[in-house]
Amino acid sequence: MLKISDLKVTVDGKAILNGLSLDVGPGEVHAIMGPNGSGKSTLANVIAGRDGYEVTSGSVSFMGNDLLSMAPEDRAREGVFLAFQYPVEIPGVANIALLKEGLNAARRHRGEPELDALDFLKLVREKLKLVEMKEEFLSRSVNEGFSGGEKKRNEIFQMAVLEPSLAVLDETDSGLDIDALKTVAGGVNALRSEDRSIILVTHYQRLLDYIVPDKVHVLAQGKIVRSGDKRLALDLEERGYGWIDTAADAATA
Amino acid sequence: MNTAVKELDELVGREYKEGFVTDIEAETLPPGLDESVIRFLSGKKSEPDFILQWRLAAFDRWKAMECPEWAHVHYNPIDFQAISYYSAPKRDEDRPKSLDEIDPKLLETYNKLGIPLEEQKALAGIAVDVVFDSVSVATTFKDKLAEIGVIFCPLSEAMANHPELVREYLGSVVPPSDNFYAGLNSAVFTEGSFVYVPKGVRCPMELSTYFRINALNTGQFERTLIIADEGSYVSYLEGCTAPMRDENQLHAAVVELVALKDAQIKYSTVQNWYPGDEEGRGGIYNFVTKRGACRGDNAKISWTQVETGSAITWKYPSVLLEGNHSTGEFYSVALTNNCQQADTGTKMVHIGEHTSSTIISKGISAGRGQNAYRGLVKVLKSAKQARNYSQCDSLLMGDRCGAHTFPYIEVKNPTATIEHEATTSKIGEDQLFYCRQRGLSEEDAVSMIVNGFCKEVFRELPMEFAVEAQKLLGISLEGAVG
Ligand SMILES: Nc1ncnc2c1ncn2[C@@H]1O[C@H](COP(=O)(O)OP(=O)(O)O)[C@@H](O)[C@H]1O
Numbered sequence: 227m228l229k230i231s232d233l234k235v236t237v238d239g240k241a242i243l244n245g246l247s248l249d250v251g252p253g254e255v256h257a258i259m260g261p262n263g264s265g266k267s268t269l270a271n272v273i274a275g276r277d278g279y280e281v282t283s284g285s286v287s288f289m290g291n292d293l294l295s296m297a298p299e300d301r302a303r304e305g306v307f308l309a310f311q312y313p314v315e316i317p318g319v320a321n322i323a324l325l326k327e328g329l330n331a332a333r334r335h336r337g338e339p340e341l342d343a344l345d346f347l348k349l350v351r352e353k354l355k356l357v358e359m360k361e362e363f364l365s366r367s368v369n370e371g372f373s374g375g376e377k378k379r380n381e382i383f384q385m386a387v388l389e390p391s392l393a394v395l396d397e398t399d400s401g402l403d404i405d406a407l408k409t410v411a412g413g414v415n416a417l418r419s420e421d422r423s424i425i426l427v428t429h430y431q432r433l434l435d436y437i438v439p440d441k442v443h444v445l446a447q448g449k450i451v452r453s454g455d456k457r458l459a460l461d462l463e464e465r466g467y468g469w470i471d472t473a474a475d476a477a478t479a
Numbered sequence: 480m481n482t483a484v485k486e487l488d489e490l491v492g493r494e495y496k497e498g499f500v501t502d503i504e505a506e507t508l509p510p511g512l513d514e515s516v517i518r519f520l521s522g523k524k525s526e527p528d529f530i531l532q533w534r535l536a537a538f539d540r541w542k543a544m545e546c547p548e549w550a551h552v553h554y555n556p557i558d559f560q561a562i563s564y565y566s567a568p569k570r571d572e573d574r575p576k577s578l579d580e581i582d583p584k585l586l587e588t589y590n591k592l593g594i595p596l597e598e599q600k601a602l603a604g605i606a607v608d609v610v611f612d613s614v615s616v617a618t619t620f621k622d623k624l625a626e627i628g629v630i631f632c633p634l635s636e637a638m639a640n641h642p643e644l645v646r647e648y649l650g651s652v653v654p655p656s657d658n659f660y661a662g663l664n665s666a667v668f669t670e671g672s673f674v675y676v677p678k679g680v681r682c683p684m685e686l687s688t689y690f691r692i693n694a695l696n697t698g699q700f701e702r703t704l705i706i707a708d709e710g711s712y713v714s715y716l717e718g719c720t721a722p723m724r725d726e727n728q729l730h731a732a733v734v735e736l737v738a739l740k741d742a743q744i745k746y747s748t749v750q751n752w753y754p755g756d757e758e759g760r761g762g763i764y765n766f767v768t769k770r771g772a773c774r775g776d777n778a779k780i781s782w783t784q785v786e787t788g789s790a791i792t793w794k795y796p797s798v799l800l801e802g803n804h805s806t807g808e809f810y811s812v813a814l815t816n817n818c819q820q821a822d823t824g825t826k827m828v829h830i831g832e833h834t835s836s837t838i839i840s841k842g843i844s845a846g847r848g849q850n851a852y853r854g855l856v857k858v859l860k861s862a863k864q865a866r867n868y869s870q871c872d873s874l875l876m877g878d879r880c881g882a883h884t885f886p887y888i889e890v891k892n893p894t895a896t897i898e899h900e901a902t903t904s905k906i907g908e909d910q911l912f913y914c915r916q917r918g919l920s921e922e923d924a925v926s927m928i929v930n931g932f933c934k935e936v937f938r939e940l941p942m943e944f945a946v947e948a949q950k951l952l953g954i955s956l957e958g959a960v961g
């Protein structure tokens with residue numbers, strides 16, 4: 227599904243990712259953990275195609291296509307979804323309007339007919355239940371005045387509607403209380419499927435109690451320094467990121 | 480546009496009936512302005528003598544006035560002696576022969592707006608074989624209106640048929656001495672509409688100049704007068720979303736609204752005149768005076784405008800709140816791109832007690848566009864318990880454009896409540912990326928964000944107009960980002 231090889235990325239001349247490789251198969255859920263500033267969001271943004279990141283070497287292929295050569299909207303239409311760490315507010319633009327445009331753009335891209343207002347409404351109502359959101363959220367402006375938890379839920383709701391092949395969730399758990407976390411995790415679990423891969427970017431292992439990953443990777447100093455299964459996350463929690471940094475230093479030395 | 484276009488389409492080819500446009504012999508005055516020009520203009524329409532006298536008095540005053548320089552716009556001085564104040568409709572030989580001779584950018588816009596080919600030609604000023612007959616539409620319209628006593632006709636016709644109304648109200652809101660361009664207009668106006676809605680009548684349809692003005696001959700000095708008698712209601716739409724080519728660079732219109740007791744006037748404008756090419760060449764200068772008077776208790780006047788055209792726009796739709804409990808509203812979206820300059824805003828003058836006004840202004844600047852908001856809220860001593868709420872938001876796209884806000888507040892009565900909010904924001908990379916990540920193209924993302932920014936204004940527009948305005952904004956901004 228997603229194959230990243232030796233990816234090096236700089237921002238304003240500063241090296242952030244230093245040769246990162248990652249292979250995510252169809253239907254797999256991978257967790258990427260790492261201390262603040264280790265480059266997790268950078269990785270997520272590079273996958274989604276945000277401006278301002280310079281890829282100095284390496285490649286990213288998604289379902290056999292060179293992802294890095296595609297515009298962000300084409301990646302989205304091909305099925306790449308990013309749940310933002312900090313979802314932005316867009317005043318005056320109804321949540322539902324943005325989502326309808328986005329979904330129909332993807333449908334056109336796939337050569338499917340656009341959904342009309344009625345069918346679309348039916349679809350979104352169904353998906354709202356998944357994250358226990360009220361219908362009034364549809365007509366509210368995108369993320370405007372949403373609480374932190376509502377914003378995160380809204381991201382998962384959008385994912386549910388857009389049904390991506392690859393979803394990158396950037397710290398979707400941060401800032402959530404335990405009930406909200408359970409709801410969001412429930413939503414994500416419901417969206418797990420054989421033909422959908424998920425990358426969970428997180429700082430805490432807590433999320434992984436609710437969404438059990440197939441693999442866990444530890445990112446430090448722009449590289450994946452350790453990979454393993456769920457137990458790695460528990461180790462990490464016990465021993466802290468300091469342990470990893472030492473390991474990373476050793477690896478680069 | 481679409482409904483209007485459809486109706487027009489159906490009517491194209493219908494036989495020419497009697498209409499508004501009096502057949503004028505081909506004559507054009509040489510450039511220049513003096514008393515004889517005014518006498519000539521007045522004579523053309525066989526105006527009553529009091530109009531001629533009014534024009535001449537206006538001309539006398541105008542000669543002593545100076546062209547205003549305070550607006551935040553720049554242009555070379557206009558030589559008013561170099562303008563011809565009367566030109567007969569162009570003869571076919573003088574017009575562009577085919578669409579090949581028209582600015583391809585303009586045609587692109589027509590296509591994006593979905594304007595049929597024949598109408599494109601008409602808008603671009605090409606001689607068309609089929610009579611582009613907006614006149615007959617208006618005639619059917621007029622019959623319906625006549626049944627309920629609404630008068631909707633060219634001002635020249637009103638001067639002949641309803642002189643008592645014209646005499647009472649013409650210049651009563653915008654006197655010729657008001658400002659330089661209003662003075663000039665009073666002396667030389669040649670086109671314009673007149674509306675009278677009788678007591679207690681709710682005008683059942685939106686009145687639109689689109690049906691009346693032959694698109695190729697927009698008046699250079701238009702004058703519109705709308706009177707809503709006690710307890711009546713009227714909604715008037717001005718303009719057209721299709722960018723119009725015009726030979727006249729200077730436009731100095733006057734619009735006067737009078738709302739009597741319990742009456743309501745809603746005046747909506749979508750203005751999309753030719754802004755000129757990317758360097759601003761050939762664009763229209765639009766200097767217009769628009770003012771309404773709430774002349775009775777509980778009267779209400781709302782101005783809603785979407786301005787995307789013209790090289791220079793200078794315009795302040797205003798409301799005089801004379802009656803107690805009267806209400807004034809101003810909702811505006813002004814967009815400037817490339818070299819466009821807009822200086823617009825409003826004046827709300829609170830005179831009666833418990834009067835209230837609302838100002839929502841949205842300025843969008845892209846390219847090298849310069850956008851200024853200038854607003855005056857004036858509360859006179861007599862205006863007990865007056866209220867105003869103003870909100871001025873500016874959106875910048877790129878870093879070569881500018882937004883300027885000049886709010887003036889004068890309060891002579893301490894019981895007034897005045898609230899003013901202003902924001903300036905840049906269209907965020909974050910917002911754009913968010914939308915694109917959801918699958919929207921960059922252009923659609925810009926359009927969606929900008930339309931969101933303007934939402935509070937668009938929802939004041941009649942439904943169809945709002946849809947057009949949104950489309951128009953998207954088109955006007957193409958290429959503005961990236
Ligand atoms: N747009 C940017 N401009 C400058 N530095 C940035 C930018 N984005 C990220 N960085 C820097 O890159 C490093 C990694 O950041 P980030 O990917 O956000 O880490 P994480 O998500 O793991 O906390 C940090 O040192 C951060 O300051």
Ligand SMILES: [Mg+2]
Pocket residue numbers: 266267268311396397
């Ligand atoms: Mg991050």
